[in-house]
Amino acid sequence: MLIRKLFKFENAHIVRNCSSDRCRRSIHGHSYKVEVLLEAHALDQGQMVYDFGLMKGTIKDVIDAFDHAICFWDKDDPDYIALCKTFSARWISMPVSPSAEQFARLFFVVIDALLKQTTMANGEGDVLLHSVIAHETDTGYAQAFRDDAYNPRMGTIALADIVFSEQVQMEWQDPAMYAKLQAGELFANPPVELQVRP
Numbered sequence: 001m002l003i004r005k006l007f008k009f010e011n012a013h014i015v016r017n018c019s020s021d022r023c024r025r026s027i028h029g030h031s032y033k034v035e036v037l038l039e040a041h042a043l044d045q046g047q048m049v050y051d052f053g054l055m056k057g058t059i060k061d062v063i064d065a066f067d068h069a070i071c072f073w074d075k076d077d078p079d080y081i082a083l084c085k086t087f088s089a090r091w092i093s094m095p096v097s098p099s100a101e102q103f104a105r106l107f108f109v110v111i112d113a114l115l116k117q118t119t120m121a122n123g124e125g126d127v128l129l130h131s132v133i134a135h136e137t138d139t140g141y142a143q144a145f146r147d148d149a150y151n152p153r154m155g156t157i158a159l160a161d162i163v164f165s166e167q168v169q170m171e172w173q174d175p176a177m178y179a180k181l182q183a184g185e186l187f188a189n190p191p192v193e194l195q196v197r198p
């Protein structure tokens with residue numbers, strides 16, 4: 001079974017080398033919608049694949065990091081990168097260009113790591129990230145599956161190569177969240193007290 005949670009953020013970028021002229025050499029923004037799809041073949045004690053509320057912790061924080069932020073490819077012109085950092089408190093440096101395709105892949109890699117490092121507390125079974133859909137506009141989206149996220153032919157995305165500005169990190173529920181993720185620390189879901197025994 002699949003479940004889906006929708007997130008939204010507003011973001012500015014340039015996508016270098018693409019065919020659309022407006023896109024490749026002018027800073028522009030999009031109202032992104034990101035769909036996170038989880039898959040499981042058993043249900044938790046609440047008879048859910050994974051409580052939607054649990055997705056409003058670290059997963060939401062990582063996606064919300066991109067809200068009101070500028071993203072740039074770390075291979076872009078150093079002058080442009082320096083200006084982004086100087087004039088925007090909220091920025092994210094990415095190891096890949098910020099196309100819809102790469103947003104979907106990048107979110108897959110980060111959310112996959114978050115889920116793997118989350119200690120389940122309500123009998124969740126085999127919850128796995130199925131795919132991530134990044135809608136750039138109302139009419140265009142990219143969907144990344146596991147094979148895409150870790151496909152080196154599409155560019156390697158390592159956690160350590162995604163850099164969030166200090167302001168972005170400060171606004172997280174836990175400002176040390178990304179450092180903990182990279183260090184392999186576990187994130188504990190809150191314990192659940194059963195009211196009804198099956």
Ligand SMILES: Nc1nc2c(c(=O)[nH]1)N=C([C@H](O)[C@H](O)COP(=O)(O)OP(=O)(O)OP(=O)(O)O)CN2
Binds near residue numbers: 023098136138
């Ligand atoms: N495969 C992709 N194609 C394009 C991407 C992308 O990320 N992946 N990105 C862009 C631009 O960022 C552009 O702003 C969005 O393109 P487009 O859909 O053409 O935008 P419109 O606002 O013109 O959309 P309409 O709904 O068709 O009016 C370009 N391509």
